[in-house]
Amino acid sequence: MLRNLLFALLIAVFLLWCAGSWAGMPLLVEIAIWLGDALVMAGAYLVPTATAALVKSPRLRQVALINVLGGWLIVPWIAAMALALKRDDLA
Structure with missing residues (x-):
């Protein structure tokens, strides 16, 4: 839709x-x-939020919140992107 x-x-x-x-x-x-x-x-x-949704990140809500509230600044946008791409299975 x-x-x-x-x-x-x-x-x-x-x-x-x-x-x-x-x-x-x-x-x-x-x-x-x-x-x-x-x-x-x-x-x-909204690239970090879309990325988190596409990779099925367990932190989708956190990424979306950081992205929507602070994504217009460079540092929170990069932080949201890093959270979206963070992999838990590498530990």
């Missing part, structure tokens, strides 16, 4: 950009660029 929503947002951004470019409406192009940037940045912001 989330994949379909993201795909629909991407299509909407593309259509806004096309309509603004062809109709000479720079406001639509600017809105499309802002939405596209927001999609890319949200994806980059």
Whole structure:
């Protein structure tokens, strides 16, 4: 469901950009660029949480909490990524 929503947002951004470019409406192009940037940045912001979910980390809640509350800073983002990739079976 989330994949379909993201795909629909991407299509909407593309259509806004096309309509603004062809109709000479720079406001639509600017809105499309802002939405596209927001999609890319949200994806980059949530990489540790997505990684923890994909590797089925037992610390998914901790990673998500650190990522959402402090992920906009570099150090908590790196800490969340390290927690997401930490392996317990190497001890």
